[in-house]
Structure formats: structure tokens, C-alpha cells
Amino acid sequence: MSTRVHSTHQIGKLILFVKAFIKDAPRDISEILKKYIFDDLILIAKNISDHNRAGSVEACNIIILAKSLGELYDLSEKEICHIFGIDDRTIGIFKFPKDYFGYFQIVTIIYYMGSASIFNALRDAVVGFVVEILDKEDSIGTIGLRSDCVMLTMDLLRCPFLSQDQKTLIARAILKKRTLDNIHSRIADFIATAAEGDWFFSWEADSDLRSLLMKKELRPAY
Incomplete structure (x- = not known):
């Protein structure tokens, strides 16, 4: 998926939809889905950084989206750096x-x-x-x-x-x-x-x- 600013905005809207959908789902199912989302978000963010765009607006958008998933999915200090x-x-x-x-x-x-x-x-x-x-x-x-x-x-x-x-x-x-x-x-x-x-x-x-x-x-x- 493209990591242009527009694309990360679309990802954000998709996450809103998924979070609303799983709000009343059993906890184990909702956490599994959140984990999948988190892993994909971080993969995208790291891919952006590895292509000489560390700290770009796209990466910042991804980090804000990852934050919305909750404390269970916190990045380490090294990953943030x-x-x-x-x-x-x-x-x-x-x-x-x-x-x-x-x-x-x-x-x-x-x-x-x-x-x-x-x-x-x-x-x-x-x-x-x-x-x-x-x-x-x-x-x-x-x-x-x-x-x-x-x-x-x-x-x-x-x-x-x-x-x-x-x-x-x-x-x-x-x-x-x-x-x-x-x-x-x-x-x-x-x-x-x-x-x-x-x-x-x-x-x-x-x-x-x-x-x-x-x-x-x-x-x-x-």
C-alpha cells in the first residue's frame, strides 16, 4: 500500500470503522484484530523509515494511529528512535x-x-x-x-x-x-x-x- 499522506488518512478511517465494529466483540477476538492492525501499522512505519523518510508526515500519522489501539501495543524506545x-x-x-x-x-x-x-x-x-x-x-x-x-x-x-x-x-x-x-x-x-x-x-x-x-x-x- 502507498504510504502517501492521503493513504495514511484512509488507513485512519478504516481503523475507525474496525474499532467500531469490534467494540462489542469478545475481548480475545478484538485484541487479536488490534494486534494484526498494530503489526501492519508498525511494518508500514518502519518501511517508511528504511526508505530514507524517517520522521516524515506519513510516519507521524502512522504513529498516531498506532497510539489509538491502546497501551498493550506500545513501541519500545529503540523502535520509536x-x-x-x-x-x-x-x-x-x-x-x-x-x-x-x-x-x-x-x-x-x-x-x-x-x-x-x-x-x-x-x-x-x-x-x-x-x-x-x-x-x-x-x-x-x-x-x-x-x-x-x-x-x-x-x-x-x-x-x-x-x-x-x-x-x-x-x-x-x-x-x-x-x-x-x-x-x-x-x-x-x-x-x-x-x-x-x-x-x-x-x-x-x-x-x-x-x-x-x-x-x-x-x-x-x-
Whole structure:
């Protein structure tokens, strides 16, 4: 099957149909079907990565679809790194691809990891990578001119899977560019403002794949 964005969108709609169909089926039958679906999704995602398209929009769509099947089918840290093209050959050190690991890849990988403790090290590394992106900007003004930075900042400060300390690192990376005066209270206010509602990515859509399919994240791009 083609792994174009449109195809992964069609796969998502098919999964919605199958999940609705097996909702009232005996547990053993429904889990067998979910396992078949999961195995095929991961095979597609790995095939995308093996053809030099690691971390592509198609791979991200597949990961979001796999997440919808439940915790029984979680990927390992190594499998996630493979799919997203993250170099994890040195224990405890993650090297992110500089050319294509951007907004969509970051929110997708954090969404997939959720708050599971087995991903603590990788989650910390992703947050560190985001801080590096923000640190490279000259001022709050230049950050504001980059839509990816704005989207990342607001979505991650709203993210239920990041700790207060991780959110503080992100907020501080931006606010310190203006001044360090009253930095702690300004960080608290910034995080509180971001927490008021969803911005660009819906973190609470885990139980409702349909809401993700209706948002631009999984809509066909061509």
C-alpha cells in the first residue's frame, strides 16, 4: 500500500470503522484484530523509515494511529528512535536529525510517549532539543516570526505529559531573551496562559481518533 499522506488518512478511517465494529466483540477476538492492525501499522512505519523518510508526515500519522489501539501495543524506545531517525547508539544520548525533526515530529513523539516512565530519558532529550531550537533565536521577536516556534511553545506548555520543570525550561528559554527580571513570576504566568486551552495540537484526543482525523494533523495534504 502507498504510504502517501492521503493513504495514511484512509488507513485512519478504516481503523475507525474496525474499532467500531469490534467494540462489542469478545475481548480475545478484538485484541487479536488490534494486534494484526498494530503489526501492519508498525511494518508500514518502519518501511517508511528504511526508505530514507524517517520522521516524515506519513510516519507521524502512522504513529498516531498506532497510539489509538491502546497501551498493550506500545513501541519500545529503540523502535520509536528508528521510526523517527533518532540516533540512540550511545546509551543515554539521543541525536536528533537537524533537517526534518520539527514541530510535527516533536508533538507526535511526545503524544505517543505520553507520561510513561519508560520514556523519561527520551522525553527529557526531546525537551532539551526544543530548548536548543529556541536558544538559537536572537530575540522574542524572531521567535514570534517563526510559526513552528510559536506552535511548539504554546502546545508544549499546554502538554499534560510534560512536567512543570520541563515546561519551565521551555518558557525560560523564551522569556530570558527580553530580561531576567521577575523571571519566575513571568514563567508562571506564561505557563498559566498556555494552559487555558488547546492551541494547535489536541493532547486529549487519545480516546477519540475521529477528532484527530478531522484536524489538519491527519488530513490529506495532497
